Amino acid sequence: MSVLPTSSSQTAFYNNPQIRSVIYQVILTLALGYFFYLIVSNTLANMQSRGIQSGFAFLDSTAGFDILMSLIPYDATYTYGRTFLVGILNTILVSTISIVLATIVGFIIGVSFFSQNWLIRTLARIYVETFRNIPLLLQIFFWYFAVLSSLPGARQSLSIGEVIFLNVRGLYLPDLIAEAAAGYVYAAMAFAIVGVWLVKRWAKKRQDLTGQQFPVFPVSLAMLIVIPVLALVLTDMPFQWEFPVLRGFNYSGGITVIPELIALAISLTIYTGAFIGEAVRAGVQSVPHGQTEAARSIGLKERQIMKLIIVPQAMRVITPILNSEYQSLVKNSTLATAIGYPDLFTVFVGTTLNQTGQAIEIVFMTMAVYLLFNMIISVVMNLFNRKVALVSR
Amino acid sequence: MKLKKLLATLLFSSVGLVSYAQAGTLDDVKSKGYVSCGVSTGLAGFSQKDEKGQWSGLDVDVCRGVAAAVLGDAAKVKYKPLTAKERFTALQSGEIDVLSRNTTWTHTRDTSLGLNFAGTIYYDGTGFMVRKELGVKSALELDGAAACIQAGTSTELAIADYFRENNMKFSVVTFDTSDQTRTGFESGRCDFLTSDQSQLYALRIGLKNPAGAIVLPEVISKEPLGPVVRQGDDEWFNIVKWVVNASIEGEYQGVTSANAADLRANGNPGQKRLLGTEGDLGKKLGLDNDWAFNVISQVGNYAESFERNVGMDSPLKIARGLNAQWTDGGILYSPAMR
Numbered sequence: 001m002s003v004l005p006t007s008s009s010q011t012a013f014y015n016n017p018q019i020r021s022v023i024y025q026v027i028l029t030l031a032l033g034y035f036f037y038l039i040v041s042n043t044l045a046n047m048q049s050r051g052i053q054s055g056f057a058f059l060d061s062t063a064g065f066d067i068l069m070s071l072i073p074y075d076a077t078y079t080y081g082r083t084f085l086v087g088i089l090n091t092i093l094v095s096t097i098s099i100v101l102a103t104i105v106g107f108i109i110g111v112s113f114f115s116q117n118w119l120i121r122t123l124a125r126i127y128v129e130t131f132r133n134i135p136l137l138l139q140i141f142f143w144y145f146a147v148l149s150s151l152p153g154a155r156q157s158l159s160i161g162e163v164i165f166l167n168v169r170g171l172y173l174p175d176l177i178a179e180a181a182a183g184y185v186y187a188a189m190a191f192a193i194v195g196v197w198l199v200k201r202w203a204k205k206r207q208d209l210t211g212q213q214f215p216v217f218p219v220s221l222a223m224l225i226v227i228p229v230l231a232l233v234l235t236d237m238p239f240q241w242e243f244p245v246l247r248g249f250n251y252s253g254g255i256t257v258i259p260e261l262i263a264l265a266i267s268l269t270i271y272t273g274a275f276i277g278e279a280v281r282a283g284v285q286s287v288p289h290g291q292t293e294a295a296r297s298i299g300l301k302e303r304q305i306m307k308l309i310i311v312p313q314a315m316r317v318i319t320p321i322l323n324s325e326y327q328s329l330v331k332n333s334t335l336a337t338a339i340g341y342p343d344l345f346t347v348f349v350g351t352t353l354n355q356t357g358q359a360i361e362i363v364f365m366t367m368a369v370y371l372l373f374n375m376i377i378s379v380v381m382n383l384f385n386r387k388v389a390l391v392s393r
Numbered sequence: 394m395k396l397k398k399l400l401a402t403l404l405f406s407s408v409g410l411v412s413y414a415q416a417g418t419l420d421d422v423k424s425k426g427y428v429s430c431g432v433s434t435g436l437a438g439f440s441q442k443d444e445k446g447q448w449s450g451l452d453v454d455v456c457r458g459v460a461a462a463v464l465g466d467a468a469k470v471k472y473k474p475l476t477a478k479e480r481f482t483a484l485q486s487g488e489i490d491v492l493s494r495n496t497t498w499t500h501t502r503d504t505s506l507g508l509n510f511a512g513t514i515y516y517d518g519t520g521f522m523v524r525k526e527l528g529v530k531s532a533l534e535l536d537g538a539a540a541c542i543q544a545g546t547s548t549e550l551a552i553a554d555y556f557r558e559n560n561m562k563f564s565v566v567t568f569d570t571s572d573q574t575r576t577g578f579e580s581g582r583c584d585f586l587t588s589d590q591s592q593l594y595a596l597r598i599g600l601k602n603p604a605g606a607i608v609l610p611e612v613i614s615k616e617p618l619g620p621v622v623r624q625g626d627d628e629w630f631n632i633v634k635w636v637v638n639a640s641i642e643g644e645y646q647g648v649t650s651a652n653a654a655d656l657r658a659n660g661n662p663g664q665k666r667l668l669g670t671e672g673d674l675g676k677k678l679g680l681d682n683d684w685a686f687n688v689i690s691q692v693g694n695y696a697e698s699f700e701r702n703v704g705m706d707s708p709l710k711i712a713r714g715l716n717a718q719w720t721d722g723g724i725l726y727s728p729a730m731r
Contacts, residue, residue: 051507051624052485065549066565076553149580168581169539249527249538249584259582260566337544340567340577346544351567354478354545357506359485 043360058356059084065351067342069258080352087344088369094261094343095330095373098268102329103322105273110280111306124277131274137335139271144263144339151259154250165244171257172244181238188231195227196220260341264333272329279321283314315388323381327374334370344369418490418622418629419463419679427469430456431489434474434570437595438703438711439495448472452493454698455514455620457691458636459491462684467691476569477545481506484621491633492621495589497547502621511633513619514695515703516715516724518612519551520590522597525605527584532611536561538584541574543567548588551614575599578606585609589616594709632678639685641727642667643694645718650697653690667730674730685730695725 013019047054059081066076071089074082112124131139149168152158157167165172203214232238244254287310295305334345344366353362422428432440432452440450448470457467473489484492485507496502497517498510521532529535532555542548544567556563566583568574575596578586586593590612597603620637622630643649646664648656657668665671668689669682676682692698699716700706717723 047507049625050485053505064553066553066563068565068567076557145576145580149576149582153581248536252537338569340544340569340573342567346567350478350544351549354481355501355550357481357485357502359482 047360053356053358054361055358056361058358058361061356063352063355065355067347068340069256069261069342080356083347083352084344084365087342087347090341090347091330091333091343091345091373094264094268094336094341095333097265098272098329098333099326101265101269102272102276102325105269106276106325107280109273109277110284111311113277113281114284114306116302128274128277131270132278136267136271136332137338139267140263140335140338143267144260147263154246157246157251163243165251168259169250169256170259171262172251173255173257174244175242175254177240177242179238179240181235184235185228185231185238189224189228192224192227195223199223258341260336260339263339264336264341268329268332271332272325275325275328276322279318279325280314282321283316283318284310286317287313312388316385319381319385319388323378323385326377326381330373330377331370418626419632422463422490426464427471428456428460428463428491429473429489430459430470431473431475431480431483431492431494432456433494434476434572436495436571436592437598438591438707438709439595440472440474440493442472449702451514451698451702452495452620454640454692454702455493455633455637456491458640458688459633461687461691462632462636462639462678462680465681465687467687477543478569481508481621484508484623487623490622490629495592495618496621497589497616498619499547507624508621509624509630511620511622511630512637513617514637515591515618517589517591517616517618519548519555519587519614519616520593520612521609522578522586522593522606523584523609525607529585529609532609532613533559533561535563535585537563539564539566539582541566541568541577541583541586543571543574543588544569546588547614547616551616552587555613571596572599589618591618591703591709591711594703594711598708628679632680635678636684636688638727639667639688639730640692640695640698641718641725642730643685643689644696644725645720645727648689648694650690650693653686657686663730672731 044054060079062076063078063080063083064076067074067083067086069090070086071093072082072086074086109124109127112120115121115124151166151168154167154169157165157172159165163174199219200216203216207213242253244251244256284306291309291313292305295309300308333343336343337346337350340346349362349366353359356362430453432448432450435441436450438450440448440452442448453470453472456470456472460469461467473483475483475489475492475494480492480494480496481502483489491511492508495515495517496510498513502508503510521535523529523535540552540563542552542565549565549567552563552565566577568577571588571592574586574588577583578596579600586596586606588596590608593608597606597608600606620633622633643653646660646667648660648664648667653668656664657670660668662671666674668686669675669684673682675684678684693701699713703709703711704713713721713723715723716725719726
């Protein structure tokens with residue numbers, strides 16, 4: 001009979017699985033930290049030995065160049081740091097416009113797949129197949145060079161009532177200059193919006209209690225129009241129109257929408273709209289057909305079924321995809337550099353990088369900004385997703 | 394044990410991350426067997442590829458000269474087309490050995506990028522090109538106009554200064570390549586095209602209606618164009634600098650690709666020193682003594698290169714002007730070869 005070796009019930013401390021895992025994690029963290037430290041110090045040492053300037057001091061130097069379009073005051077005497085801000089605002093502008101329009105286009109296309117009308121279904125399919133498969137850069141070039149460059153020159157502009165002008169330099173719209181009493185009109189608009197929200201709440205409560213429907217949409221529309229108009233009349237129209245006027249080479253005054261912005265917004269909208277359309281189709285298909293049948297059996301119209309029953313349940317599937325598509329759109333907006341729209345990439349990584357030569361700092365700052373935008377989109381969409389997620393029945 | 398393996402791999406990989414000493418570019422080029430040259434994406438007269446894939450131009454000739462001097466054969470060059478935005482990073486990172494891409498020599502570029510400018514091969518300036526039908530005769534009439542500019546060039550700064558000095562307003566439309574600026578100009582997106590004057594002449598040829606565009610007389614900035622190399626490599630810097638000087642000195646001494654072989658044997662002392670039969674100027678650069686002979690016989694002297702690429706033998710038809718020898722009314726002046 002062999003004698004079993006006496007062993008204590010405790011294993012050695014380094015064989016304990018929990019302590020082992022802690023040791024591994026500590027080693028891995030130290031190794032990663034060491035790795036990053038090596039990379040950064042290697043880069044800085046190499047840059048120094050090659051005589052390349054580093055540091056962020058360049059952000060305070062005068063830029064010396066002009067930017068085509070800026071939402072904040074800017075000219076060549078401002079600093080490079082200011083060009084960073086101008087670029088960020090331009091990127092936010094084109095991304096926001098494109099996200100809103102792409103969502104609208106995407107939902108229309110997605111819902112069209114389920115129309116009773118064969119032509120609409122086929123057109124939706126053709127739309128998605130075409131615009132999903134052509135590279136975005138080609139689409140941007142198409143809209144910019146082919147379409148917009150076939151517009152007439154400044155002196156032969158197309159115009160609507162001599163007030164709105166369209167030519168190869170852009171779309172010129174009249175601007176509204178607010179005078180002192182305009183504050184009352186803004187207050188009236190805010191009041192109207194609050195009023196609409198209150199009406200909606202009251203109408204819903206009334207429907208829950210008595211089952212009677214209230215025509216919320218027409219009443220809200222009336223409120224939104226009548227109340228501000230009343231304020232305008234009572235304060236004697238405290239707004240001045242500023243019309244674009246042809247002076248010398250071009251129109252000045254009014255609001256100018258540059259063709260680069262138009263081309264970029266159109267191409268991003270159409271391209272991303274195709275993907276969102278497919279996502280909406282996936283979402284609508286994911287809703288069990290029993291829901292549609294039940295809705296039909298209680299006498300709802302097709303449009304009501306889609307709006308009240310199907311789409312709210314489809315949002316569970318659509319929202320995560322929308323999250324990715326919006327982030328994709330923001331990143332795709334950097335293709336603005338191909339047509340000269342002054343977004344963050346073009347202005348900062350393009351011109352500023354070339355004038356200062358500080359590639360590493362500039363690219364790092366730009367990457368951080370896009371990462372921040374996409375994380376904001378992700379957080380907002382995830383909150384929305386949580387709100388929309390239904391408990392499985 | 395898995396833990397030991399992990400530790401060992403980490404240790405060995407971190408050793409490899411230590412920065413390596415920079416080998417001299419001359420040795421690199423000799424062992425590679427070719428010169429890696431950064432050029433433009435296509436600019437007539439300076440660096441352009443023809444239908445057969447052959448590169449030619451003033452900038453290309455600098456690279457061919459360097460290859461002829463170092464490797465004895467002007468054809469041993471690999472060309473890398475670069476946009477204005479990527480050109481300096483490519484040179485800084487070691488992707489190319491020399492940047493010959495109509496690059497303007499400025500203070501900031503010389504000091505803060507870790508680069509050295511190895512001389513000037515073309516004295517240029519920023520100019521304006523407008524459509525004839527606008528009836529504009531001088532740049533001072535361009536208040537409120539829109540400009541087409543290539544992004545990331547010294548032109549952007551020069552234009553901003555000029556318009557500010559003269560209290561004029563303008564708007565700027567930037568494009569990535571000079572070809573796109575031409576498309577923008579033709580479509581009417583902007584009123585005038587602005588760039589180095591040599592580029593304007595090159596771009597005008599490519600217009601659908603070259604006669605419909607005029608180059609205005611004003612030259613508003615100094616744009617000395619020349620090759621660029623990395624800092625910290627004095628040997629290579631000297632070589633590129635003196636290849637440029639050899640070409641200019643060749644014209645001054647009357648040495649051409651046709652008579653170089655003859656003058657090597659029977660020339661005057663100045664010519665013999667340049668072509669290597671007397672003195673050892675080549676050895677002092679770390680090259681063979683027939684370095685300049687190879688440059689001039691295979692690429693030609695400055696005058697031949699100029700006339701062939703941008704002068705009267707080319708579609709651009711640019712006059713020598715400032716780019717003539719100092720004895721001919723220009724400012725080209727090479728230090729003595731002795």
